[in-house]
Amino acid sequence: MTERVKPVNVEEVESVVIRFAGDSGDGMQLTGTQFTNTAAIIGNDISTLPEYPAEIRAPVGTLAGVSGFQVHIASQEIFTSGDDPHVLIAMNPAALKASLGELKPGGAIIVDEDEFTAPNLRKADYTSNPLEDGSLAGYQVHKVRLTTLNRHAVEGIPGLSSKETDRSRNFFALGLTFWIYDRPLESTLEWIDDKFKKNPAVKEANRRALQAGYHYGDTSESFSTRYKVKPAALPAGDYRKVTGNEAVALGLVTAAALADKPLVYCTYPITPASDILHFLAPLRNFDVRTYQAEDEIAAMGATIGAAFGGAFAATGTSGPGLALKSEAINLAVVLELPMVIVDVQRGGPSTGLPTKPEQADLLQALFGRNGESPIPVLAMQSPADGYEAAIEAFRIAVRAMTPVMLLSDGYLANSAEPWAMPNPDRLPPIDVRHPMLADFQDGQPFLPYARDPQTMGRPWALPGAYGLEHRIGGLAKQPGTGNVSYSPDDNDRMIRDRAAKIAKLAEYIPLLEIFGKPTGDLLVLGWGSSYGAIHQAVDKAQQSGRSVSAVHLRHLNPFPRNLGEIMDQFDRILVPEMNLGQLAMLLKARYLKPVISMTKVRGRPFKISEISAKIDELLG
Amino acid sequence: MSDVNQLTRKDFVSDQAVRWCPGCGDYAILSQMQRVLPELGIPREKMVFISGIGCSSRFPYYMNTFGIHSIHGRAPTLATGLKLANPDLTVAVITGDGDGLSIGGNHLLHAMRRNIDIKIFLFNNRIYGLTKGQYSPTSLPGTKTKSSPLGSIETAFNPISVALSAEATFVARTVDVEVKHMGEVLRRAFEHKGVSFVEIFQNCIIFNDGTWDPVTNKDVKDDNRVMLEHGKPLIFGKHRDKGIRMSRCLQPEVVSLSDVNPDELLVHDEYSENMNLAFMLSRMAYPELPVPIGIFRQVEHPTYESTVLDQVHAAQQARGVGKLKDLYSAEDTWTVAAQGVNGHDDHRFTME
Numbered sequence: 004m005t006e007r008v009k010p011v012n013v014e015e016v017e018s019v020v021i022r023f024a025g026d027s028g029d030g031m032q033l034t035g036t037q038f039t040n041t042a043a044i045i046g047n048d049i050s051t052l053p054e055y056p057a058e059i060r061a062p063v064g065t066l067a068g069v070s071g072f073q074v075h076i077a078s079q080e081i082f083t084s085g086d087d088p089h090v091l092i093a094m095n096p097a098a099l100k101a102s103l104g105e106l107k108p109g110g111a112i113i114v115d116e117d118e119f120t121a122p123n124l125r126k127a128d129y130t131s132n133p134l135e136d137g138s139l140a141g142y143q144v145h146k147v148r149l150t151t152l153n154r155h156a157v158e159g160i161p162g163l164s165s166k167e168t169d170r171s172r173n174f175f176a177l178g179l180t181f182w183i184y185d186r187p188l189e190s191t192l193e194w195i196d197d198k199f200k201k202n203p204a205v206k207e208a209n210r211r212a213l214q215a216g217y218h219y220g221d222t223s224e225s226f227s228t229r230y231k232v233k234p235a236a237l238p239a240g241d242y243r244k245v246t247g248n249e250a251v252a253l254g255l256v257t258a259a260a261l262a263d264k265p266l267v268y269c270t271y272p273i274t275p276a277s278d279i280l281h282f283l284a285p286l287r288n289f290d291v292r293t294y295q296a297e298d299e300i301a302a303m304g305a306t307i308g309a310a311f312g313g314a315f316a317a318t319g320t321s322g323p324g325l326a327l328k329s330e331a332i333n334l335a336v337v338l339e340l341p342m343v344i345v346d347v348q349r350g351g352p353s354t355g356l357p358t359k360p361e362q363a364d365l366l367q368a369l370f371g372r373n374g375e376s377p378i379p380v381l382a383m384q385s386p387a388d389g390y391e392a393a394i395e396a397f398r399i400a401v402r403a404m405t406p407v408m409l410l411s412d413g414y415l416a417n418s419a420e421p422w423a424m425p426n427p428d429r430l431p432p433i434d435v436r437h438p439m440l441a442d443f444q445d446g447q448p449f450l451p452y453a454r455d456p457q458t459m460g461r462p463w464a465l466p467g468a469y470g471l472e473h474r475i476g477g478l479a480k481q482p483g484t485g486n487v488s489y490s491p492d493d494n495d496r497m498i499r500d501r502a503a504k505i506a507k508l509a510e511y512i513p514l515l516e517i518f519g520k521p522t523g524d525l526l527v528l529g530w531g532s533s534y535g536a537i538h539q540a541v542d543k544a545q546q547s548g549r550s551v552s553a554v555h556l557r558h559l560n561p562f563p564r565n566l567g568e569i570m571d572q573f574d575r576i577l578v579p580e581m582n583l584g585q586l587a588m589l590l591k592a593r594y595l596k597p598v599i600s601m602t603k604v605r606g607r608p609f610k611i612s613e614i615s616a617k618i619d620e621l622l623g
Numbered sequence: 624m625s626d627v628n629q630l631t632r633k634d635f636v637s638d639q640a641v642r643w644c645p646g647c648g649d650y651a652i653l654s655q656m657q658r659v660l661p662e663l664g665i666p667r668e669k670m671v672f673i674s675g676i677g678c679s680s681r682f683p684y685y686m687n688t689f690g691i692h693s694i695h696g697r698a699p700t701l702a703t704g705l706k707l708a709n710p711d712l713t714v715a716v717i718t719g720d721g722d723g724l725s726i727g728g729n730h731l732l733h734a735m736r737r738n739i740d741i742k743i744f745l746f747n748n749r750i751y752g753l754t755k756g757q758y759s760p761t762s763l764p765g766t767k768t769k770s771s772p773l774g775s776i777e778t779a780f781n782p783i784s785v786a787l788s789a790e791a792t793f794v795a796r797t798v799d800v801e802v803k804h805m806g807e808v809l810r811r812a813f814e815h816k817g818v819s820f821v822e823i824f825q826n827c828i829i830f831n832d833g834t835w836d837p838v839t840n841k842d843v844k845d846d847n848r849v850m851l852e853h854g855k856p857l858i859f860g861k862h863r864d865k866g867i868r869m870s871r872c873l874q875p876e877v878v879s880l881s882d883v884n885p886d887e888l889l890v891h892d893e894y895s896e897n898m899n900l901a902f903m904l905s906r907m908a909y910p911e912l913p914v915p916i917g918i919f920r921q922v923e924h925p926t927y928e929s930t931v932l933d934q935v936h937a938a939q940q941a942r943g944v945g946k947l948k949d950l951y952s953a954e955d956t957w958t959v960a961a962q963g964v965n966g967h968d969d970h971r972f973t974m975e
Contacts, residue, residue: 040955043955043957044955044957046957046959190955237959238959239959239960239961240958240959241952241956241957241958242956242957242958242959243951243952243954243955243956243957244954244955245954253950253951256947256950257947260947265708265935267704267707267708269704269707286945286950287934287935287937287938287939288935288938288939288941288942288943288944288945289944289945289950290935290939290944290945292707292708292931292935294703294704294707294931296700296703296733297729297730297732297733298729300697300700300730301697301699301700301703301729301730301733302700303700304693304694304697304699304700304701304703304704304730305700305701305703305704305707306704307693307700307701307704308673308691308700308701308702308703308704308705308706308707308708309704309705309707309708310704310708311671311691311701311704311705311708312704312705312706312707312708312709312712313708313709314707314708314709316704316708330694331694331697331700334693334694334697338691424951424952424956426948427947427948427951428948465709466668466669466670466671466689466705466709466712467668467669467709467711467712468668469666469668470668471668472667472668472687472688472689473689473690474637474639474672474683474684474686474689474690474691474692475690475691475692476683476684476690476691476692476693477676477692477693477694478692486639487639487684
């Protein structure tokens with residue numbers, strides 16, 4: 004792109020983990036996203052971990068206000084956003100302080116030196132300047148006068164305010180990062196042109212900042228090595244990048260289309276689930292009818308009403324919202340109507356950690372309702388997996404006439420990875436049948452709670468069907484008619500039938516597949532977003548000759564029917580979870596297995612190294 | 624589809640035995656509902672009754688239409704979702720003063736604010752009946768109940784004022800024993816396009832018998848209530864000798880017709896966009912003033928669900944019916960060729 008003015012080494016690396024960190028107003032999410040997009044387009048495998056505070060704008064320059072975006076790019080297939088960053092780009096002292104603990108020893112730090120002023124150091128609780136006191140001796144520190152350099156770069160643009168001048172410095176940092184990793188600027192330049200087309204001064208400033216950052220890399224003596232990360236050998240196909248929330252939304256839209264139904268998505272804004280609503284709301288031309296209800300309960304009630312009316316109905320929430328929805332979910336259980344509830348788990352209890360992940364809603368999802376109230380529970384295991392998980396959730400809901408819970412979490416929701424887009428024309432349709440009066444000739448009555456012998460599901464008869472008028476409700480029922488009944492026999496029958504209906508889904512869901520040998524010393528058994536860390540840790544252990552395999556549960560209720568047999572073939576079973584051992588408890592209770600529970604409730608996903616260390620500890 | 628002209632009262636009677644207390648005001652409401660529905664010209668299979676919890680909420684079981692007996696206070700939420708899924712249905716919500724104004728107060732407000740085309744019938748007996756006699760949000764201060772042995776110390780909600788404040792487009796009040804009036808109000812409520820809110824004074828014979836006596840007792844009712852009629856002056860009294868006039872401080876006052884010129888009397892206007900008159904009427908209460916019975920307000924606004932559907936149709940007109948392939952590739956895409964060799968394919972699809 005430019006003439007080389009200094010000698011530069013080019014080093015090829017398989018993967019690199021970069022963390023962009025700055026104040027929440029510094030545009031770090033945007034910077035990280037642009038870097039990721041470019042990496043994806045040139046063919047790297049990618050995985051990202053955005054981290055931002057629950058506050059929209061915490062006081063500027065403080066630790067509370069630090070917003071980070073970690074991206075892992077690689078020339079081979081990767082499954083996580085990386086354990087510890089190799090490179091930290093810190094836009095101020097608070098960003099350095101908040102992220103330094105996780106940086107790999109010997110890793111590179113690029114800082115905006117201009118920001119290391121006495122007041123800013125104080126805001127970040129530094130008593131001395133880390134750039135001068137030797138505390139960063141174990142790292143390669145690149146001090147860049149980023150603010151000053153950027154001001155020179157954008158100087159003289161007519162109509163650009165001084166605030167806008169400094170706001171463009173994230174593009175300078177991005178340009179420099181592009182230089183270091185030998186990435187083209189075109190995709191980001193196009194994006195800037197489109198995004199800021201209505202504001203020519205800001206557009207020009209961002210363009211210049213990006214290019215100036217890149218040229219700075221070319222000319223500055225501080226940077227003498229560039230790193231190349233070759234395209235990854237991903238399976239052939241057409242790809243795009245998706246976050247977990249986007250993938251779930253795409254899955255919901257697709258499921259409705261496969262059944263030729265409108266999607267009615269009723270929800271109440273809650274972090275970290277709201278992006279599903281944001282993604283769906285503009286899709287009116289897909290007959291997506293989004294509804295922002297007055298509260299979580301109303302969102303669940305409207306979902307039930309929409310299901311009764313024959314739509315593909317879904318809601319999305321997070322733990323505190325799920326708690327509010329539980330009474331209405333129970334109504335859906337006894338009405339036996341199909342719908343999907345997405346729970347994007349966040350740290351709890353109570354308001355907890357709104358922007359951080361946890362897997363501690365598992366027992367709430369399974370049991371958090373009064374009475375005997377079984378529902379199918381599925382968990383997605385990676386961001387892109389949300390697509391298939393959401394479609395499967397609807398298939399199960401319609402098959403068994405039941406609400407289905409799909410568990411995601413704050414990590415999956417906001418992380419992105421490449422998604423091999425399927426051809427939607429080749430997906431099997433979701434077969435939905437609504438009975439008509441003509442189906443009940445020869446004096447055979449229509450019974451709203453007659454059960455299909457295969458699935459035990461009841462008929463989904465819709466208002467508007469002549470002659471099939473019927474009433475359903477939350478009171479105990481007579482089998483068949485669904486009429487109110489307080490008879491002990493009727494109550495016993497209905498409760499056991501509903502439980503059997505859910506248990507019977509074990510015949511429908513796929514068998515578990517084992518990663519590794521079917522017998523061995525250790526089985527690592529996980530669910531949800533720990534998939535990536537477990538998979539890579541077990542892969543590594545297998546390569547070093549250890550007798551360890553892994554299985555990952557998509558279905559938490561019912562369990563796959565070969566789960567017990569698989570566990571029987573291993574000496575020990577390790578269950579890592581981002582809670583205090585909820586799945587472990589279920590496995591012990593159900594299979595009487597002495598599983599080893601590994602727990603983490605730090606608002607951060609498992610690292611590969613943490614799982615690896617546990618495997619090493621157990622296998623000696 | 625059923626022949627709507629052939630429908631009779633009997634077609635709306637379900638096979639379930641009615642289990643309200645003998646003498647309950649709910650019987651009269653059920654009976655009027657079953658009498659009015661065949662006259663609406665709506666096929667029975669397109670009607671859905673949704674209720675919450677409470678004595679009144681058993682209503683759907685007795686109607687031979689589609690129905691859901693849901694959970695406490697949430698009927699408007701189910702009705703909303705149902706209308707979003709299928710706006711062609713006629714959806715009625717049956718609720719009470721506890722179900723609708725206490726546990727479900729929030730949903731009631733927002734259903735009215737959104738102008739969802741649902742018909743809300745709130746049976747107000749000023750007591751919790753099914754839980755055996757606690758005070759409700761419409762119980763008058765001083766009401767002695769099991770949970771308020773010293774008399775209720777709470778200010779009572781006025782359901783009509785609540786509905787108007789929540790921007791309901793059809794607001795009316797009727798009385799369980801006034802069957803003819805009730806039938807007319809029910810019919811008007813169903814014919815309105817938009818949310819309808821009807822407060823029905825309903826007597827709980829067990830726990831709050833006689834709570835509406837001042838406006839239902841034959842001997843006194845005509846002196847204690849005023850029937851609202853569009854375009855007519857507000858005249859009442861056993862001998863129709865009293866009227867309502869606005870004072871110079873804009874307060875309603877009772878005047879004797881022999882003392883005033885009829886032109887000075889307040890004239891009712893159901894259709895005024897400005898709800899000041901309706902709200903003022905809603906504040907008139909026994910014993911200071913006669914209680915207004917009838918239709919307080921009826922205005923036409925776009926309904927929520929029809930607007931959603933309009934957006935769907937407009938989007939499909941403008942952009943075509945959505946195709947999944949286009950949706951998937953609305954972001955930057957790239958192609959990985961069979962041997963893992965990378966082909967750059969920087970197609971950019973923009974979503975309008």
